[in-house]
Amino acid sequence: xxxxxxxxxxxxxxxxxxxxxxxxxxxxxxxxxxxxxxxxxxxxxxxxxxxxxxxxxxxxxxxxxxxxxxxxxxxxxxxxxxxxxxxxxxxxxxxxxxxxxxxxxxxxxxxxxxxxxxxxxxxxxxxxxxxxxxxxxxxxxxxxxxxxxxxxxxxxxxxxxxxxxxxxxxxxxxxxxxxxxxxxxxxxxxxxxxxxxxxxxxxxxxxxxxxxxxxxxxxxxxxxxxxxxxxxxxxxxxxxxxxxxx
Amino acid sequence: xxxxxxxxxxxxxxxxxxxxxxxxxxxxxxxxxxxxxxxxxxxxxxxxxxxxxxxxxxxxxxxxxxxxxxxxxxxxxxxxxxxxxxxxxxxxxxxxxxxxxxxxxxxxxxxxxxxxxxxxxxxxxxxxxxxxxxxxxxxxxxxxxxxxxxxxxxxxxxxxxxxxxxxxxxxxxxxxxxxxxxxxxxxxxxxxxxxxxxxxxxxxxxxxxxxxxxxxxxxxxxxxxxxxxxxxxxxxxxxxxxxxxxxxxxxxxxxxxxxxxxxxxxxxxxxxxxxxxxxxxxxxxxxxxxxxxxxxxxxxxxxxxxxxxxxxxxxxxxxxxxxxxxxxxxxxxxxxxxxxxxxxxxxxxxxxxxxxxxxxxxxxxxxxxxxxxxxxxxxxxxxxxxxxxxxxxxxxxxxxxxxxxxxxxxxxxxxxxxxxxxxxxxxxxxxxxxxxxxxxx
Numbered sequence: 049x050x051x052x053x054x055x056x057x058x059x060x061x062x063x064x065x066x067x068x069x070x071x072x073x074x075x076x077x078x079x080x081x082x083x084x085x086x087x088x089x090x091x092x093x094x095x096x097x098x099x100x101x102x103x104x105x106x107x108x109x110x111x112x113x114x115x116x117x118x119x120x121x122x123x124x125x126x127x128x129x130x131x132x133x134x135x136x137x138x139x140x141x142x143x144x145x146x147x148x149x150x151x152x153x154x155x156x157x158x159x160x161x162x163x164x165x166x167x168x169x170x171x172x173x174x175x176x177x178x179x180x181x182x183x184x185x186x187x188x189x190x191x192x193x194x195x196x197x198x199x200x201x202x203x204x205x206x207x208x209x210x211x212x213x214x215x216x217x218x219x220x221x222x223x224x225x226x227x228x229x230x231x232x233x234x235x236x237x238x239x240x241x242x243x244x245x246x247x248x249x250x251x252x253x254x255x256x257x258x259x260x261x262x263x264x265x266x267x268x269x270x271x272x273x274x275x276x277x278x279x280x281x282x283x284x285x286x287x288x289x290x291x292x293x294x
Numbered sequence: 295x296x297x298x299x300x301x302x303x304x305x306x307x308x309x310x311x312x313x314x315x316x317x318x319x320x321x322x323x324x325x326x327x328x329x330x331x332x333x334x335x336x337x338x339x340x341x342x343x344x345x346x347x348x349x350x351x352x353x354x355x356x357x358x359x360x361x362x363x364x365x366x367x368x369x370x371x372x373x374x375x376x377x378x379x380x381x382x383x384x385x386x387x388x389x390x391x392x393x394x395x396x397x398x399x400x401x402x403x404x405x406x407x408x409x410x411x412x413x414x415x416x417x418x419x420x421x422x423x424x425x426x427x428x429x430x431x432x433x434x435x436x437x438x439x440x441x442x443x444x445x446x447x448x449x450x451x452x453x454x455x456x457x458x459x460x461x462x463x464x465x466x467x468x469x470x471x472x473x474x475x476x477x478x479x480x481x482x483x484x485x486x487x488x489x490x491x492x493x494x495x496x497x498x499x500x501x502x503x504x505x506x507x508x509x510x511x512x513x514x515x516x517x518x519x520x521x522x523x524x525x526x527x528x529x530x531x532x533x534x535x536x537x538x539x540x541x542x543x544x545x546x547x548x549x550x551x552x553x554x555x556x557x558x559x560x561x562x563x564x565x566x567x568x569x570x571x572x573x574x575x576x577x578x579x580x581x582x583x584x585x586x587x588x589x590x591x592x593x594x595x596x597x598x599x600x601x602x603x604x605x606x607x608x609x610x611x612x613x614x615x616x617x618x619x620x621x622x623x624x625x626x627x628x629x630x631x632x633x634x635x636x637x638x639x640x641x642x643x644x645x646x647x648x649x650x651x652x653x654x655x656x657x658x659x660x661x662x663x664x665x666x667x668x669x670x671x672x673x674x675x676x677x678x679x680x681x682x683x684x685x686x687x688x689x690x691x692x693x694x695x696x697x698x699x700x701x702x703x704x705x706x707x708x709x710x711x712x713x714x715x716x717x718x719x720x721x722x723x724x725x726x727x728x729x730x731x732x733x734x735x
Contacts, residue, residue, distance in 0.1 A: 058322040083324040087379065091365035232322045236301030
């Protein structure tokens with residue numbers, strides 16, 4: 049049995065791969081650039097003596113997913129699927145190109161849903177853990193990362209819907225809404241709130257991997273912030289945001 | 295995602311002599327390394343930023359922090375080789391190799407130094423009289439150059455660039471992967487033997503007669519002209535009797551952060567030296583010591599550097615012919631009497647190798663000393679520069695961030711060779727640092 053990690057080559061994905069390998073779990077790692085996968089595979093196989101299969105593919109393409117990833121036999125031998133995958137764009141606003149909009153929506157939402165739907169069909173008596181990762185940017189719409197935030201909010205909604213699935217007894221559904229982490233995405237950003245550690249999060253995800261239902265924020269302080277943000281009227285938030293920007 | 299995020303920060307050389315505001319990028323994917331390199335005009339690679347000289351940064355130069363490239367890519371126990379990414383630190387590397395009773399013996403003195411940095415400076419360890427510099431353990435290198443692309447370097451492939459890269463201060467491009475030939479190590483315990491000596495000259499005589507494979511270096515009192523050079527020779531031998539299982543090192547992240555005010559001064563140094571000398575004289579002449587204590591002597595003793603305060607210090611490392619040491623020391627003491635610098639540390643070891651390009655290596659004696667930075671030490675060091683010319687001494691540009699270009703040009707015989715070949719390889723001279731600018735490399 050193996051764990052499938054989509055977006056394993058850097059940041060949280062790499063931390064998850066390292067943590068699960070350290071715990072002697074075999075892995076199937078997926079990312080776009082084969083060079084990153086080859087390096088990660090070699091490193092964790094040498095250090096932890098586990099089996100790692102690499103699948104280089106563009107997760108924004110259904111064609112590539114269908115051809116290279118969605119294989120029934122492989123999915124029937126999975127203990128879990130983790131989706132620490134994400135795609136952001138420097139100009140994610142109303143002027144985004146059609147191609148980039150598709151890439152954003154597919155990578156952050158549609159391809160994940162497509163993969164989960166396939167996995168659900170392949171369930172073969174095994175208990176399957178499915179772990180999704182959202183973003184606090186999906187809490188309120190802003191003029192930054194507009195489509196990324198929308199896709200992440202959709203993903204959260206999809207994971208909530210899965211909790212009502214009749215097949216829930218065969219699946220563990222977990223969803224982490226993430227604030228800034230110590231990854232390359234947050235590198236160099238002037239942030240008011242502290243960044244979370246990818247290694248700590250990987251440890252938490254591993255500890256919870258067999259929990260049937262889980263939905264939380266990481267870093268944890270976002271649980272409190274999110275409550276406040278949801279309590280405040282949207283128009284007030286817009287005004288507050290404009291004042292802060294000025 | 296491939297965002298080209300950069301961080302603005304103030305950085306200073308380890309000796310605190312050069313401070314600059316720089317931009318750092320931290321790639322964590324191969325594609326991102328290429329993208330960042332292509333987007334920026336001038337680049338330099340940075341590992342742990344522990345170079346005494348400003349080798350890993352420069353004004354208006356993007357610094358590529360390579361710490362995320364720290365994976366082990368191949369390990370062949372039978373052929374005794376290992377391939378690693380250049381951002382791996384010594385402690386991460388040793389935690390793997392020592393489990394298999396392997397290492398490379400040419401390790402610089404602090405565990406968080408990266409292997410890429412060790413190669414760019416052609417680092418050496420305490421056993422440099424036997425094992426020479428890290429050059430002797432390198433089988434091949436994978437280099438990325440913004441214009442020349444990906445290149446395999448070894449004795450058989452692109453040899454000229456291979457030679458320029460080892461000890462080339464990161465000016466030939468980004469060292470991405472390295473394959474090392476590993477050496478067996480039977481144990482991670484050492485036996486340390488001590489021998490008292492009266493002077494630097496006596497030490498030179500004693501160590502020139504050592505020809506076994508142990509590691510030896512000396513420590514000398516240099517705080518006063520009276521009894522100048524009185525000290526101890528330490529000899530470390532791998533303990534082959536009391537074999538212990540290697541359980542791994544924990545990276546304790548000791549703080550290398552200068553105190554707000556300097557603690558070192560003539561009086562405090564004198565007291566510490568006396569204490570150190572007498573404690574060593576009183577303790578047993580032979581004892582067992584751990585790997586970390588022997589190989590990384592300043593690990594957990596970071597206070598030594600922190601005590602210099604924000605003002606920093608100057609470290610000088612000189613390669614001198616054995617036959618010239620006595621004459622050099624006589625003049626050294628004369629200028630010491632005139633300028634009265636505060637020397638906080640003085641040490642000797644033997645070195646082996648062949649000097650070429652920018653490499654600090656030769657079959658000579660390596661003399662190291664640290665000074666509190668002030669006017670008297672500056673004047674003193676200017677005189678030492680002249681002695682370098684007089685005695686054909688090679689000063690380390692890696693340790694001494696002050697060496698002027700004219701002294702460098704006269705002491706490094708192959709400096710022009712390096713310049714010409716580097717310019718031929720990289721006509722736009724993409725990879726630059728504060729040091730390369732000062733020395734016009």
